[in-house]
Amino acid sequence: MFTYVLKTLWRHRTRTLLTVTGAAVAMFVFCFVGSVQEGLQRLTTGSDADRSLIVFQENRFCPTTSRLPEDYSRKIKEIPGVRDVMPIQVWTNNCRASLDIVVFNGADPQQIQSTRPLTLTAGDWQSFSTQRDAAIVGRNVAQRRGLKTGDQFSIGDISVKVAGVFQSTVPSEENLIYTSLAFLQYTRGLDAAGLVTQHEVLLTDDADPDRVASEIDAKLRAGSVATKTRRKGAFQASTLSDLVDLIGFAHWLGYACVGLVLSLVATTTVMSVQDRIKEYAVLQTIGVRPLRAMRLVLTESTILCLVGGIAGTALAMTALAIGGFAIGAEGATIAFRPSIGLAVTGALVSLAVGIAAGLAPAIQAGTVPIVNALRQA
């Protein structure tokens, strides 16, 4: 009987193709929206977001306006529960939301190597730590900007030599460019000698992040600049708050895509069953059970949805894998990454929508009054 379903779909191939294409486009958008949400989730939760703190200037939100003394790191290190402190100078080409944001983080090369979860896929750490204008570039930036080891890369007043390309277990890191701290501090226009944008604080395993954060702010209150310390995840969520709202709203777009596939496949299947209601009556006259007739319709709608949905999901995964897309603001970036979870969700949503879309026409095919249907021309 499966042959019957396949042949029916093939016989109406224009309709099948249009429905499958529609489902594919909708699931493509669904997966893209899903990957943005996953990116935000990864950025604001997980061990990197929860077990490290960001010390920022109080009441400042943009990296260009936060100017903390570099030697705060020494005072922070004295607080119990702090394992290491990395002063970071941030420079970004765009403070507002951008799809091609370039963010430089200047920090001590040795500290970067020892504290950040980075693996060089090209180049070497030696060149990075010995050359003043050397930079290591995140995989996504390299991909978007076509950078490779040895290239000279200039943006604004900054010009660096690419000493390596890295990948990271924290996807948002792959949208960063790391330089040495001194190089970025002395960049024309920043005038940040002895100053940094933020301090990243790494905690010991048993430290309570919120307690340590309060102690840091209390200790530095007596200093020249007051600070606001938060978990890294909370800091990034706050920095990207307008984007977070937008992404929160975008999940409705994901639901709308699911609704679109549902209505598209349901319409196609209803039309298909209504066109062939006599065929279903003939099948039941021959001895096909009503439930089996329903299963035939459900199989048809599920095939349409699964083929379109899986194609759209696969396309989205491919585009996300090769595109290296990211969105960012105020120096924080959200990476769009393909994931197995997203691929499985795409396939499962397609399956569920396929079944849901076929329910009404399946009931129609299974409960059709045989004699009335046979009389139809």
Next chain:
Amino acid sequence: MALVELRGVSKSFRKGDETITPLDDIDLDIDAGDFVSLMGPSGTGKSTLLNLVSGIDRPDSGTITVDGTEVTKLSRSKLADWRAANLGYIFQTHNLIPVLTAYENVELPTLLLKLSSTQRRQRVELALEAVGLSDRADHYPRQLSGGQEQRVGIARAIVAHPKVVVADEPTGSLDTETSEQVQILLQRLNKELDITLLMVTHDSDAASIASRQLMLDRGKFLERGGDKEMGRQGEREVGVGNAGDSVAIKKFG
């Protein structure tokens, strides 16, 4: 005991404000191996009777028993199973599934039975041979003539070796010559395979090939003589053409 027994069967329809009762307290017995033709003016309930016997419609009252099974008591699903195993239905308009080949159309009923793929293939091939269409197995309905389509429909009706085959004006949409070929085929199936046939027809020539000819008028059956030897007449007047031969039909049986 008759193979098909109808007792006190009534069926009414609403047509606007009017209630029409074409079948009112009908009794009928059909023995195994009978070939019964059913004639009568339009609207007298011939097709309704056929639909009731085949279990695709239900009577308002009365019982219908086929080979000891009271079909009027079966649920819709059980009726489907019963039809798959016991009933063949030949439609006036053939009603072949357009996306399936002749072979696949004939194979459909066998997919509902517990048969091995070898048994299934064998049955389908023999059924197609019995109706003289082995060489058209791979053809789609649109590639067949009306008569060939009807013969595929007949092969589909007999492939599961049903106890009863019902035919609703099987020659109604065919030209005279093709119609006579189909009549010959039906008569051979009845005589050589002992298939019990109940056929509704408007065509008195078609009706005359049956062993029993019933006339349904105003809710009553009138029985006439019959059993014209269409085979001999066919050989003489229209020829059996490619409507299957005795050897093929016997092989199928």
